[in-house]
Amino acid sequence: MPDTPRQPPLATFPRLLLQHAKVRPHHPAIREKDLGIWQTWSWSQAAEEVRALAAGLAEMGFRRGDNLAIIGDNRPRLYWAMFAAQCLGGVPVPMYQDAIAAEMVFVLQDAGIRFAIAEDQEQVDKLLENKAQCPELTHILYDDPRGLRHYDQPFLRSLDEAQEAGRARNRDEPGFLDGEIDKGRADDIAVMLYTSGTTGKPKGVCLTHDAFIAAARSGCEFDRLGPGDSILSYLPMAWVGDHLFSFAQATYAGFTINCPESGDTVMTDMREIGPTYYFAPPRVFENLLTQVMIRMEDAGALKRRMFHYFMEVARRCGAEILDGKPVGGLARLRYALGNLLVYGPLRNVLGMSRIRVAYTAGAAIGPDLFRFYRSIGVNLKQLYGSTETCATVCLQPDGQIKLDTVGPPLPGIEVRIDGSGEVLVRGPVMLKEYYKRPDATAEVIDAEGFFHTGDAGYFDEDGHLKIIDRAKDVGKLANGAMFAPNYIENKLKFFPHVKEAVCFGHDRDQVCAFINIDMDAVGNWAERRNITYSGYTDLAQKAEVYELIRDCVEQSNAELARDPMIADSQVHRFLVLHKELDPDDDELTRTRKVRRGFIAQKYAVLVDALYSEKTSQFIETEVKFEDGRKGKVAAELRILAARTFPAAAAQQAA
Amino acid sequence: MATARQIGEVIIDLRNISLRFGGVKALTDISFDVREHEIRAIIGPNGAGKSSMLNVINGVYRPQEGEIVLRGRHHRDMNTHAAARAGIARTFQNIALFRGMTVLDNIMTGRNLKMKSSFLLQALYWGPAQREELAHRRKVEEIIDFLEIEHIRKTPVGRLPYGLQKRVELGRALAAEPSILLLDEPMAGMNVEEKQDMCRFILDVNDQLGTTIVLIEHDMGVVMDISDRVVVLDYGRTIADGTPDEVRGNQDVIDAYLGVAH
Numbered sequence: 001m002p003d004t005p006r007q008p009p010l011a012t013f014p015r016l017l018l019q020h021a022k023v024r025p026h027h028p029a030i031r032e033k034d035l036g037i038w039q040t041w042s043w044s045q046a047a048e049e050v051r052a053l054a055a056g057l058a059e060m061g062f063r064r065g066d067n068l069a070i071i072g073d074n075r076p077r078l079y080w081a082m083f084a085a086q087c088l089g090g091v092p093v094p095m096y097q098d099a100i101a102a103e104m105v106f107v108l109q110d111a112g113i114r115f116a117i118a119e120d121q122e123q124v125d126k127l128l129e130n131k132a133q134c135p136e137l138t139h140i141l142y143d144d145p146r147g148l149r150h151y152d153q154p155f156l157r158s159l160d161e162a163q164e165a166g167r168a169r170n171r172d173e174p175g176f177l178d179g180e181i182d183k184g185r186a187d188d189i190a191v192m193l194y195t196s197g198t199t200g201k202p203k204g205v206c207l208t209h210d211a212f213i214a215a216a217r218s219g220c221e222f223d224r225l226g227p228g229d230s231i232l233s234y235l236p237m238a239w240v241g242d243h244l245f246s247f248a249q250a251t252y253a254g255f256t257i258n259c260p261e262s263g264d265t266v267m268t269d270m271r272e273i274g275p276t277y278y279f280a281p282p283r284v285f286e287n288l289l290t291q292v293m294i295r296m297e298d299a300g301a302l303k304r305r306m307f308h309y310f311m312e313v314a315r316r317c318g319a320e321i322l323d324g325k326p327v328g329g330l331a332r333l334r335y336a337l338g339n340l341l342v343y344g345p346l347r348n349v350l351g352m353s354r355i356r357v358a359y360t361a362g363a364a365i366g367p368d369l370f371r372f373y374r375s376i377g378v379n380l381k382q383l384y385g386s387t388e389t390c391a392t393v394c395l396q397p398d399g400q401i402k403l404d405t406v407g408p409p410l411p412g413i414e415v416r417i418d419g420s421g422e423v424l425v426r427g428p429v430m431l432k433e434y435y436k437r438p439d440a441t442a443e444v445i446d447a448e449g450f451f452h453t454g455d456a457g458y459f460d461e462d463g464h465l466k467i468i469d470r471a472k473d474v475g476k477l478a479n480g481a482m483f484a485p486n487y488i489e490n491k492l493k494f495f496p497h498v499k500e501a502v503c504f505g506h507d508r509d510q511v512c513a514f515i516n517i518d519m520d521a522v523g524n525w526a527e528r529r530n531i532t533y534s535g536y537t538d539l540a541q542k543a544e545v546y547e548l549i550r551d552c553v554e555q556s557n558a559e560l561a562r563d564p565m566i567a568d569s570q571v572h573r574f575l576v577l578h579k580e581l582d583p584d585d586d587e588l589t590r591t592r593k594v595r596r597g598f599i600a601q602k603y604a605v606l607v608d609a610l611y612s613e614k615t616s617q618f619i620e621t622e623v624k625f626e627d628g629r630k631g632k633v634a635a636e637l638r639i640l641a642a643r644t645f646p647a648a649a650a651q652q653a654a
Numbered sequence: 655m656a657t658a659r660q661i662g663e664v665i666i667d668l669r670n671i672s673l674r675f676g677g678v679k680a681l682t683d684i685s686f687d688v689r690e691h692e693i694r695a696i697i698g699p700n701g702a703g704k705s706s707m708l709n710v711i712n713g714v715y716r717p718q719e720g721e722i723v724l725r726g727r728h729h730r731d732m733n734t735h736a737a738a739r740a741g742i743a744r745t746f747q748n749i750a751l752f753r754g755m756t757v758l759d760n761i762m763t764g765r766n767l768k769m770k771s772s773f774l775l776q777a778l779y780w781g782p783a784q785r786e787e788l789a790h791r792r793k794v795e796e797i798i799d800f801l802e803i804e805h806i807r808k809t810p811v812g813r814l815p816y817g818l819q820k821r822v823e824l825g826r827a828l829a830a831e832p833s834i835l836l837l838d839e840p841m842a843g844m845n846v847e848e849k850q851d852m853c854r855f856i857l858d859v860n861d862q863l864g865t866t867i868v869l870i871e872h873d874m875g876v877v878m879d880i881s882d883r884v885v886v887l888d889y890g891r892t893i894a895d896g897t898p899d900e901v902r903g904n905q906d907v908i909d910a911y912l913g914v915a916h
Binding site: 146 | 791795799805807861
């Protein structure tokens with residue numbers, strides 16, 4: 001797209017909102033299910049609500065440059081509050097609604113919050129708990145009055161009250177708000193989103209109207225989103241994805257957003273609304289699939305056979321049909337029949353009948369899972385981005401879907417890989433700065449204006465970006481080839497029999513791995529083969545289990561060999577651990593990420609054995625039981641070599 | 655948090671109630687009262703006569719002796735219809751819901767007393783019956799919202815876990831818009847979290863709807879936390895009556911619960 005000169009009338013989100021109110025006043029802007037019935041606000045009604053709220057905030061003393069904290073589930077008035085703050089030249093700061101009170105203090109203090117909008121009593125209570133530590137917090141507004149009747153703090157008011165005051169102000173002084181909106185500029189900060197802060201203190205990412213409108217335009221044009229689309233807004237408002245899809249893109253393209261009744265009703269609400277556009281992290285797609293599979297097990301024999309037969313048909317040709325690739329006439333006919341009998345009803349149950357495009361991101365998605373949704377005709381695609389880039393860097397184009405890439409960079413976005421393999425991004429969607437943190441800003445934006453993502457990746461032969469690991473985890477093998485442990489481990493973990501994997505290889509001549517079997521899956525597998533075992537340790541060391549795992553390792557090796565960049569990372573030798581890696585033993589983090597360094601230290605004798613000629617190694621490990629007692633687990637672990645494939649010959653071997 | 659809830663006049667006054675089943679004395683000469691807007695707990699060991707007491711109040715059992723004064727009107731005994739019309743609703747120790755019906759329909763049955771249109775019109779879903787049904791449905795939806803059970807609105811009750819069934823039962827009782835709510839062990843068999851939820855709902859009902867609550871409960875922590883006054887029964891007799899603090903220190907109560915050396 002050529003670089004069009006900025007159109008001042010539509011340079012900020014409030015102006016976009018007013019534009020929709022003028023152009024499509026009766027088109028639904030937002031829906032919410034209340035008392036069992038979907039309530040709709042048109043764009044003109046939404047604009048009216050925003051005007052009342054903005055003027056109300058101004059009445060209470062909200063000023064240009066103020067930050068407005070917004071805490072709660074996805075509710076229409078909380079989205080309107082974002083517009084309201086922007087109308088007045090303030091900055092909305094959505095916060096995670098499930099954070100406990102103590103976690104909120106930092107953001108409240110850091111952003112110097114004077115005004116906060118809370119959804120309900122629960123959120124109000126958390127704010128009140130923090131008030132002593134946040135002396136600047138002088139106004140709390142709430143949406144849902146339930147349970148707040150007896151709260152008599154003078155600084156606590158309902159949004160109804162604020163909007164009432166705002167309506168009066170707009171009547172008395174009709175030009176006031178439009179004047180304020182006119183003062184808004186494209187390079188004002190539109191929103192501040194705090195990074196989750198798994199490493200160090202959270203940082204407020206300042207994103208301008210310009211950046212978010214560019215991101216919204218880019219996504220909307222890429223997938224042709226327009227006023228006719230609708231989306232279910234159920235992910236946290238503080239998360240960049242929700243802000244992009246439910247706020248920025250909806251306001252840019254003018255499509256409808258739908259707020260579910262509660263977090264527990266998302267599945268039902270999804271079926272009722274039938275969105276055309278959908279986002280979910282891989283975990284959600286996985287849960288949905290599991291539910292389908294469990295319900296199919298309970299179905300009658302005829303339905304079950306039909307399901308399995310047509311799923312097999314879909315597996316062979318479904319994804320190709322979706323991509324518009326040539327497929328034989330008979331296969332097409334079978335697929336069409338399957339669509340009538342199985343895929344269509346299945347999409348309907350999942351609430352995906354009308355989906356034109358669905359995205360997933362945030363974590364690696366298993367190839368089988370990804371293929372499943374695509375094969376039943378759901379146009380699921382992967383995207384790549386971060387809070388600092390308005391979640392807009394790469395997106396898979398229709399018809400060019402690969403399982404393990406995130407697609408080529410979006411138009412207008414420059415992506416470069418630096419010497420260490422880190423992904424660098426430059427473009428209009430980048431953050432302006434970290435709030436009050438010039439040091440951190442300077443760290444991530446270099447002299448040429450590239451943002452350092454902290455992710456390691458590379459481009460494949462088609463120019464699609466492949467993200468493999470966090471840059472700090474990536475090492476090098478002794479021969480200089482890139483070693484991305486997470487990437488290999490994820491590949492192994494996609495096998496249902498493998499629960500965890502830990503790969504070693506930095507500064508070594510080959511990659512070796514620890515494997516943790518999945519007790520449920522392998523136990524079940526062993527029972528069906530009449531393999532007896534006395535417990536986890538015993539099962540893990542069975543010769544049959546080793547063969548099973550070897551098969552997994554070799555399959556993943558074959559896949560690794562296909563890609564010349566990482567062909568050297570094939571696992572040469574592996575062992576199956578005698579105990580499950582456990583956060584209680586500090587081997588995993590609480591979010592179940594492998595603590596590779598700690599494990600290498602703790603099991604140094606095993607690592608040494610892997611890199612020697614030994615075929616087995618004795619190990620004794622102390623374990624903590626749940627009640628705090630300690631015990632010992634000892635075993636003689638066998639070490640097996642796995643077949644590896646030469647990078648070139650891999651195509652035939654696999 | 656200061657409460658604006660004003661505890662009012664005595665609305666149920668039970669005077670010298672005795673109840674016998676043949677030769678078995680279930681209740682002997684029991685007197686206590688319930689004030690408007692309060693949470694009144696009845697506690698006691700198993701077989702102390704707690705459920706019998708509730709059954710006397712809403713007219714399932716007819717006591718042989720004593721009288722019930724309900725809002726100044728003297729009753730020799732109650733009957734269930736009179737109790738329902740007088741605004742008394744209850745839940746049961748063993749859940750008594752229609753297991754094959756959805757949550758929504760179950761709560762809708764609680765509106766029975768409020769339905770005015772004829773059976774025939776309702777069956778045809780026509781004219782005034784339709785308007786009436788919509789109005790009742792709205793009320794039921796408000797209850798669903800109040801009890802936070804939107805996600806199971808259309809689920810058959812039999813498929814729900816125990817804690818949620820209890821909540822649905824409370825919902826059905828609330829559907830009658832009672833002024834007095836009798837709860838028979840609303841928290842039995844629940845885990846800690848479910849109990850906390852239920853406590854919150856009971857307090858909310860009491861506070862926001864102004865409903866007077868008479869409650870039987872075994873969990874002493876719960877009783878002491880949420881009740882305004884507690885009456886303690888043992889072997890069909892009153893052994894203590896007062897605020898939670900008074901009852902907690904009462905020697906007879908301690909003996910009844912912990913046993914006493916003979």
